[in-house]
Amino acid sequence: MNAALLQRLRKSLGERQGSSLRRKLVARAADDPRINLADNDYLGLARDPVVVEAGIAALRTWGASSSASPLVTGYTQLHQQLEQTLAAWQGYAHGLVLNTGFAANAAVLGGLPKAGDVVLADRLVHASMLEGIMASGARLRRFPHNDLDALELMLHEEPALEGVIFVVTESVYSMDGDGPDLRRLSSLRQRFGFCWVLDEAHATGWYGETGSGMQEHQGVLAAADIVVGTLGKGLGSQGAYVLSHASEVRDALVNFAGEFVYSTYLAPVNAATALAAIGRIRELVEERPRLQAMSVEWRDALCAADFAVPAGDSPIIPLILGDSDVTLRYAETLRSSGFMVSAIRPPTVPVRTGRIRISLRRGLEASALPSFLSVLKGISR
Ligand SMILES: Cc1ncc(COP(=O)(O)O)c(C=O)c1O
Structure with a gap:
């Protein structure tokens, strides 16, 4: 290994040593008897018999892998059925399944905002959203956590732009479990005409009459322009999705998002278990x-x-x-x-x-x- 590289790695790892910040991987045993208060399987669906059986059936039909990137042959009828089901459930016309929530956020926020645009983001938005925004070339301003007065002030302050203003929030914040008033965000969106990107990762399944998330729960179904969600939390599966009212958002991701275009697509089994999980979630009224x-x-x-x-x-x-x-x-x-x-x-x-x-x-x-x-x-x- 190159000596300069090794020295650099040791230095940055050394800065975490001794400061209680160094991370270590711990392999979990399948039969760990402890009460799990750590993972994101909020509805307990990862081991739900109906979900597991759907996965086994999909493995038999489709095999273990999608075996290709989506534009080659990786995109299957199961993925298509899943994106249509997710979109209809949450009130959108278009959906696209991606491999992870991290990739979905990085693709949306790295690809749609451009230099000359402004992104107003809650101070605690997920690392994947920040990663995208930083790569996009747009100007980033962060408002205090869940402070919609501060957001409104920023919207007033922004000079008339040639470009687009994006507002980026989550509906349930991953490390705080709180969220903003979506009704107020929805009315701000109508007044100011920004593009609202909402991450519903931690709300799906837990909130809403049919379990579709916090927009449904707060009576503003499909108010955000773009929703990002993950299959890996309440849906007990793996993978993610982007929903939008405009077909152009989906088309742009299909054409330009490297995270989508250049990666072996989500295994069909994950789409099958997510579909089964949506059915189970709908039943949990x-x-x-x-x-x-x-x-x-x-x-x-x-x-x-x-x-x-x-x-x-x-x-x-x-x-x-x-x-x-x-x-x-x-x-x-x-x-x-x-x-x-x-x-x-x-x-x-x-x-x-x-x-x-x-x-x-x-x-x-x-x-x-x-x-x-x-x-x-x-x-x-
Ligand atoms: C708010 C939020 N968005 C996106 C993600 C990423 O989702 P995934 O685990 O599917 O990559 C996470 C995961 O921790 C998250 O907390």
């Missing part, structure tokens, strides 16, 4: 309010135990502990006490906001909360 109530119950109990957690009803509860060392200590104790949790530290979250990101799921036993609390209380702060 009565369970959804109960899931949201579970989130409120966990938050109330954590607050009563003197842990500062924000109000809300999403599946993501940030237990903010501040210091990275303290966060690691909590995570290690919880892990050795039967809970699968992860310590979220900078740069994933802002400095001094290290946290345990509790992620709830359908099927979590009622006894999980008191035992989680008793482990927490046993850790000296």
Whole structure:
């Protein structure tokens, strides 16, 4: 290995050593008995029998791989059925499936904004969105988290442009479990005419009468111009999608997005399991309010135990502990006490906001909360 490169790698890794920020991969066992409060399978569909059977059937029909990029032969009738189902479910005319949510955000925000455009993004948007925006050449301005007054002020401040103004938000933020008022965003969009890109990654399945997400839940179905979602969280599968009202958005991604054009396409089995998961999610109408109530119950109990957690009803509860060392200590104790949790530290979250990101799921036993609390209380702060 080239000596200069090795030295450079060792230096940057050394900066993380000793600062509680160094990441290590831990291989999970299939039969790990711990209570999982870490992954994003909020509806427990990754192991749902109907979903798994759909996957097995697709493996038999289509094999293990798409075997090519989508413009060659990778795009199958299953992918087409999935994109049409997703679009109809969420109120859009057009959909396109991509390999990951990261790729979908990077493709949309790296490809649609151009030099001369402005992107106004919430300060906490996901790394994949920032990656796209930075590559796009557009000017980036960030508004304080969920502060739509600040966004409105920025919209007033922006001089008349030749180009396009994009507004970029999530509906449930991945590390905070909160989100903006989508009704107000929708009315700002009507007043100012910007292009609104909304990431619904963490809302799908948990919110909305039919489970299609936060736009449905807040009564503004399909208000955003472009929705990015992932199949890898509430849908219990793998992959992602982009929805839009204009066919040109889909066509532009099909023609110009390297993430789509130059990569072996998502395996058909993932499209099949996502399709089955959508069917299951639609059936969970009565369970959804109960899931949201579970989130409120966990938050109330954590607050009563003197842990500062924000109000809300999403599946993501940030237990903010501040210091990275303290966060690691909590995570290690919880892990050795039967809970699968992860310590979220900078740069994933802002400095001094290290946290345990509790992620709830359908099927979590009622006894999980008191035992989680008793482990927490046993850790000296
Ligand atoms: C808000 C948000 N968008 C997109 C992604 C990326 O999705 P995927 O895991 O499918 O790459 C994530 C994943 O963590 C996310 O939290």
